[in-house]
Amino acid sequence: MKQFLIFVKKEWLHIWRDRRTLFILIWMPVIQIVLYGFALTNEVKNSNIAILDQSKDEATTVISNEIASSRYFHLVKNLNSYQDIGATFRTGKIRMAVVFPANFRDDLLHGNSAQIQLIADASDPNTANMLTNYANAIINDYPQSINQNQDLPYTIKTQVRMLYNPELKGAYNFVPGVMALVLMLVCTMMTSIAIVKEKEMGTMEVLLVSPLKPFHIIIAKTVPYLLVSVLNITSILLLSVYALDVPIVGSVWLLMSESMLFTITSLSVGILISNFAQTQQTAMFTSMMSLFLPTLLFSGFMFPIENMPIPMQIISNIVPSKWFFIIVKNVMIKGLGFSSVWKETVILIGMTTTLLGISIHKFKIRLT
């Protein structure tokens, strides 16, 4: 045990001496959260729009005002003719145009239905989709508001409810994603590099000749990164709660324990990679290719898995971060308990034991 502690202390010294890397490890989650939170946000704020109101009645005025005053839209131009629409889009100043036909209010009140045209710049389909959804929601509020005191049969009820994320904040999606990314980076990449470094430097041979058990060597090398990860998880959670207003709805302890589990999964991947890689560069690239990209692509963090072709969906199952992502979303955002994530937890535990099993087996083979 004392030997083990001495080893852990030595690992700390390695990390501590390499201040630049330490600095990056500690600030990376902060920078990522800030980047994703404020720069790369996929939520829509103050998008420029134009309105063409050919009716100019009470109803269209109210709806126009509602749209223009919402925080999603910024009215830059009132158009006068249908021809103006194309011209304004071509200037690139607007992302969406709202067109009210003539006699809008009359149609709504007497014909029981009225139409509004939403024209969106779909060169960015996601944004276009979101903009029309927001606009739709606002427009649908109107008939409800005028029907409040009347019992008329022509109610148009289109209810759009945004579950768990009523403001459609991007942060709800990327906080779990950034957690997965950062933990993978710290645990998988840094441990695999740290272990391979000993091989490259020739110190691994000396360690193997020493009375230390190989298993202890490996574990001792991972402990400091486990601690760095705890620091990272904490800073990400603090930032998301206090800077991005993403609350932790579920149990903090459950969230922490699940994060530790995922940390250990990532560490085992790192250990496995270090078994195969002979140089630090190989270790780094293997970690990048085998984890970083799949985490981005297959965790559901950037692209919804349900929209992928079936073979892709099947592949996504072997990416550990996918399961962690689901767990964090369920616990942190939806506030669900362990009963909702036990399946994912079991999968992660299974993956970890398999990976560790292979690594230890490999390690022994190399020694004989």
Added chain:
Amino acid sequence: MEKEKVITAHQLTKKFGAFTAVDNITFDVEKGEIFGFLGANGAGKTTAMRMLCGLLLPTSGQATVAGFDVYKQNEQIKQNIGYMSQKFSLYEDLTVSENIRFYGGIYGLRDEQIKIKTAQLLKQLHLEDQEKTLVRDLPLGWKQKLAFSIAIVHDPAIVFLDEPTGGVDPITRREFWSLIYEASARGITIFVTTHYMDEAEYCNRVSIMVDGRIDALDAPANLMKTYSATSMDEVFLQLARKAVRTGD
């Protein structure tokens, strides 16, 4: 009267698939001896040494190190040997004393012992004022001497040195060998592989490996007589020319 044997190898063999890296070698090393283990690249020196250190299991044959069997008593062997690899084996980003503490620690030395050892070692190497220097900033020769001193910090029965003086200037090599003599005088057996034939002459006995076999084993002076050579260089060349294998 026969001296105590600290390493014995009897028909020790290691095969990797169809390739026989070490072929039936038999030798023994006496306590306190400086035993030179010579051979061209790829002759099987490192493989043989790895078997003795407990890093590789032999395919057949018997061997004991410090009285322990290489097949079954791996752990005891590890407690009783020191090892210095051909690659420089200290941590560059740790200080001199941190390296000593680490290696002392993993061999189970107590804190007081480590403190005493550190002081002794620094004094012996004239590094007293460099205690807090990062190893990275030491000249190569000093690093090498420090690596050797650390390899024997736990007073092992045997220390294995795998080409310890690669890339070091002749003066430093001399100083390095005087450290080896001191260690040997303290009763530590030295098992050293080398490329430098002048170093071979410093050894009590040398063995020369060719193609996985030990083709010659004797004191350097006797070998020179047997092969009617004027230097170990000539002896080595005569033997190594017969080699079929080349390179690593």
